[in-house]
Amino acid sequence: MKIAVASGKGGTGKTTVSLALASVAGTDALLMDCDVEEPNCHLFISTEQQREKVYGLMPVIDKALCTSCGKCGKICQFNAIAVLGDNVLLFPELCHGCGGCVRVCPTGALKEVDKEIGEIGGCRKDDLSLIDGHLSIGQAMSPPLIRAVKNHGGKEKYIIVDCPPGTSCPMVTAVRDADFVLLVTEPTPFGLHDLTLAVDTLRELKLPMGVIINRADSGDDKVKAYCKAEGIPVMLEIPHRRDIATAYSRGEIMLQAAPELSLMFRKLLKDVENRVSEVKK
Amino acid sequence: MKELVIISGKGGTGKTSITASFAALAGNAVLADCDVDAADLHLLLKPEIKNQHEFICGREAIINQEQCTNCGLCNSLCRFDAIKVSDGKVIIDPYSCEGCGVCVHFCPAQAIEFPERLCGEWYESNTRYGKMIHAKLAPAAENSGKLVAQVRQAARESAEKQSGKLILVDGPPGIGCPVIASITGAIAILVISEPTVSGEHDLERVLKLAKHFDVPAMVCVNKWDINPEAAERIEQKAVACGAKAVGRIPYDETFTQSQIRGQLVVDFPASIAAQDISKLWNEISQMI
Numbered sequence: 388m389k390i391a392v393a394s395g396k397g398g399t400g401k402t403t404v405s406l407a408l409a410s411v412a413g414t415d416a417l418l419m420d421c422d423v424e425e426p427n428c429h430l431f432i433s434t435e436q437q438r439e440k441v442y443g444l445m446p447v448i449d450k451a452l453c454t455s456c457g458k459c460g461k462i463c464q465f466n467a468i469a470v471l472g473d474n475v476l477l478f479p480e481l482c483h484g485c486g487g488c489v490r491v492c493p494t495g496a497l498k499e500v501d502k503e504i505g506e507i508g509g510c511r512k513d514d515l516s517l518i519d520g521h522l523s524i525g526q527a528m529s530p531p532l533i534r535a536v537k538n539h540g541g542k543e544k545y546i547i548v549d550c551p552p553g554t555s556c557p558m559v560t561a562v563r564d565a566d567f568v569l570l571v572t573e574p575t576p577f578g579l580h581d582l583t584l585a586v587d588t589l590r591e592l593k594l595p596m597g598v599i600i601n602r603a604d605s606g607d608d609k610v611k612a613y614c615k616a617e618g619i620p621v622m623l624e625i626p627h628r629r630d631i632a633t634a635y636s637r638g639e640i641m642l643q644a645a646p647e648l649s650l651m652f653r654k655l656l657k658d659v660e661n662r663v664s665e666v667k668k
Numbered sequence: 669m670k671e672l673v674i675i676s677g678k679g680g681t682g683k684t685s686i687t688a689s690f691a692a693l694a695g696n697a698v699l700a701d702c703d704v705d706a707a708d709l710h711l712l713l714k715p716e717i718k719n720q721h722e723f724i725c726g727r728e729a730i731i732n733q734e735q736c737t738n739c740g741l742c743n744s745l746c747r748f749d750a751i752k753v754s755d756g757k758v759i760i761d762p763y764s765c766e767g768c769g770v771c772v773h774f775c776p777a778q779a780i781e782f783p784e785r786l787c788g789e790w791y792e793s794n795t796r797y798g799k800m801i802h803a804k805l806a807p808a809a810e811n812s813g814k815l816v817a818q819v820r821q822a823a824r825e826s827a828e829k830q831s832g833k834l835i836l837v838d839g840p841p842g843i844g845c846p847v848i849a850s851i852t853g854a855i856a857i858l859v860i861s862e863p864t865v866s867g868e869h870d871l872e873r874v875l876k877l878a879k880h881f882d883v884p885a886m887v888c889v890n891k892w893d894i895n896p897e898a899a900e901r902i903e904q905k906a907v908a909c910g911a912k913a914v915g916r917i918p919y920d921e922t923f924t925q926s927q928i929r930g931q932l933v934v935d936f937p938a939s940i941a942a943q944d945i946s947k948l949w950n951e952i953s954q955m956i
Contacts, residue, residue, distance in 0.1 A: 395705075395706040396679060396680060396706055396708070397676075397678065397679010397680045397706070397841040398678060398679040398680010398681060398841075399679075399680060402866065424841075424842035424843045424844045424847075424873075425677055425678055425841070425842055425843065425866075425869070425870040425873060427678075427865070427866040427869060427870070430865040430866060430869055431865070444747075462769060462770070462773055464726060464727065464767055464768055464769050465768070480848075483747075483766050483768055484747060485747050485748075485766065485768030485769075485770050486745075486747055486770065487768055487769065487770040487773065490745075490770065490774070491773065522843065522844060524843065524873060524876045524877050524880055525848075525877065525880045525881070526844070527813065527844055527845035527848050528844065528845060529842075529844045529845075530748075534749070551842065552679045552706065552841050552842070553705040553706050553812070553840070553841075553842075554705045554706065554805065554807060554808065555704075555705040555805055555808075555809060555810065555811075555812040555846075556810050556812070557842075557844065558705075559763050559808050563763070563764070575924055575927050575928060576708075576711050576927050576928060576930070577684065577708045577711060577927060580706075580708055580711055581706040581708065584705070584706060584807065587807040588807040588808045590807075591763075591807045591808045592763060592808060605924055606924055606928055607928050629894075632894055633894060633895060635864055635865075635866075636862075636863055636864040636865065636867075636894050636895035636898055637864075637865065637895065637898075638864075638865035
């Protein structure tokens with residue numbers, strides 16, 4: 388079962404929730420950090436990480452074979468190739484790696500080479516196992532690396548996916564094949580507004596969802612009222628406590644600072660499971 | 669004309685609240701909300717929309733089932749796992765399709781259409797602190813980097829028209845395409861960090877990005893008193909990465925309470941946060 392932990396707004400507690408959920412699921416779970424632009428889960432697990440490089444494909448040109456026919460520039464939808472007279476210019480940072488240019492080139496002047504897009508890492512501590520992605524600095528497109536991380540899942544009973552913030556391609560790529568999405572928010576106007584955007588996105592993708600309100604007693608009641616009006620279940624409310632914030636700042640998993648919350652997370656896991664089996668029926 | 673971009677790497681560190689307060693302190697800057705997939709600045713600045721524009725960007729492959737011969741070539745060409753064959757029918761998943769057009773070009777039956785895609789809207793507005801350009805990406809849409817570029821372009825044009833000197837840009841979290849689109853060519857970035865292991869890790873990556881694109885960086889630690897040692901460490905790291913540490917703001921409920929009232933932190937001048945934001949602004953405005 389794949390549970391995605393997402394949010395529109397950043398900094399609402401996705402990583403905190405993902406770590407706590409994976410902790411209570413223990414050896415049955417694999418935690419997958421798909422926030423590849425700013426992956427943080429590993430900071431709470433171990434400083435020792437095995438990493439391997441991940442490559443995408445990018446075209447290079449052999450000018451001796453190029454006839455400047457312009458076909459490559461015409462098929463490229465991303466302005467990554469400009470054909471100016473006899474000169475063909477490639478802009479690798481705009482390339483999506485679709486392979487169209489190589490395929491249309493009649494002389495074989497274009498070929499694809501590996502381009503490093505980031506790294507995939509793994510680590511474990513006690514019962515907790517993590518796979519994560521680290522996007523290379525300056526690399527614009529994160530979805531290929533997110534897809535690569537997601538292909539590393541095994542036969543674990545639970546896969547917990549810590550998603551990137553926002554509602555555009557990286558978030559969509561991360562939540563796409565989830566059985567259930569937990570949207571973490573906070574009871575503030577920003578939290579509510581970005582929650583509505585994330586809900587619109589998940590409805591568009593037809594994914595089942597529930598809401599977690601973090602720092603639940605720090606703001607107003609509008610998130611709850613919204614969830615009620617929209618028929619979205621509030622699955623968990625996490626109290627606003629300075630000791631939890633301080634523990635997080637030091638890189639401690641929330642359940643270490645507040646072990647009494649373990650029960651709540653066990654119940655959350657069960658509730659998600661029940662909702663998934665309802666949906667499947 | 670100068671663009672100051674406020675970013676954070678990690679989300680939720682207080683970028684938008686601080687940007688909105690800067691808007692009030694600067695007076696008459698042009699404001700640009702480049703966090704286009706979770707834009708919040710308008711909740712504080714309450715813009716009055718003057719002009720609304722469609723953001724059409726890129727195309728989308730759509731199968732014409734009547735012409736499709738189910739040969740499966742498109743499926744084998746697609747690099748984005750967007751094409752599936754199910755019950756003998758070829759289906760394109762619009763949310764995975766990146767609009768590269770490879771399937772369209774090579775389909776032997778010419779059964780794939782390639783219309784333009786509406787990816788969102790952008791707005792030219794007035795606020796009590798100056799002109800504002802902001803946008804809304806359509807749910808699950810692509811091309812947020814291009815929408816960011818559109819917002820910045822419109823903000824520059826707006827600033828030019830009124831001989832404005834400063835553009836304040838509320839940037840997106842992360843280090844990927846919308847962040848790159850937000851910071852390239854700016855006079856400086858201000859990174860709002862927080863004293864946590866995540867804040868420290870994310871700051872380092874975002875400062876490397878700034879260096880990569882040759883944009884000068886300043887750093888402010890928000891909620892510094894949550895973990896004073898970490899705040900100290902972050903400032904040292906910032907300096908080691910070639911950035912300037914320009915200020916600290918303590919953890920202050922005024923951030924949340926002002927937001928709930930739809931007001932700015934600096935609307936509560938007695939609060940420590942408001943005083944520290946004013947100090948920060950003085951420091952920064954001298955630097956740029």
